[in-house]
Amino acid sequence: MVQAPRQVRLTREGHERLQRTLAQEQARLAEATRILQEQMETSADTEDTGLEDAKREKMNIEARIEELEETLARATIIEDHENEGTVELGAIVTLTNETTKKDMRVQIVSAPEAAVLGGTLPRISEESPVGRQLMGRRTGETFVVNLENGKQVKYRVTNIEY
Structure with a gap:
């Protein structure tokens, strides 16, 4: 089939x-x-x-x-966002690295879109380690990402925009 x-x-x-x-x-x-x-x-x-x-x-x-x-x-x-207040495709998310206390703004996109150069913001694929952990999160939530080198990074979602 x-x-x-x-x-x-x-x-x-x-x-x-x-x-x-x-x-x-x-x-x-x-x-x-x-x-x-x-x-x-x-x-x-x-x-x-x-x-x-x-x-x-x-x-x-x-x-x-x-x-x-x-x-x-x-x-x-993507026109409509079903769950305002949670991270979905197209969301612009501000993350705080809990160790370094540095913020970064990224946009969550599909893998084909993440692969194309250009744009104003760094894009993270929903299929990447960070993207998978981010989907469905709300402002204030923290999560841990396991990196390939065995290290872990803890992030806090500090803002979600559409």
């Missing part, structure tokens, strides 16, 4: 960023195709490594475009 593709929830800003990235990748593909065509016309050597590199680059760009198009096709934009 084939499973239906999973829906991807994106913030409006994240959706726009993914669309801009797709347009940039499409422009890169057009340029890579042009360069590859030129190299094929001028290359007499069928074992030309520059030609192979150009083909590989074109394939990488095509794969990235396919990934972006597939993500955008499954995307729905």
Whole structure:
């Protein structure tokens, strides 16, 4: 049985960023195709490594475009927040590191959105260790994140905005 593709929830800003990235990748593909065509016309050597590199680059760009198009096709934009006062996708959360007493502001987003560069705030995927611990939390709650190196960090949720 084939499973239906999973829906991807994106913030409006994240959706726009993914669309801009797709347009940039499409422009890169057009340029890579042009360069590859030129190299094929001028290359007499069928074992030309520059030609192979150009083909590989074109394939990488095509794969990235396919990934972006597939993500955008499954995307729905987060408009409403079901549980105001708790951390959900799209929330901007201020966390205090309980050890260093330093604050950081982050936005909780889906994994595809977290992977795209740009934006004004650091983004944390809901699937990351911090993101998993944050989902559903309320202001004032503390939680511990186990890091890969065996250390633990304790955070306090000091503010949630949408």
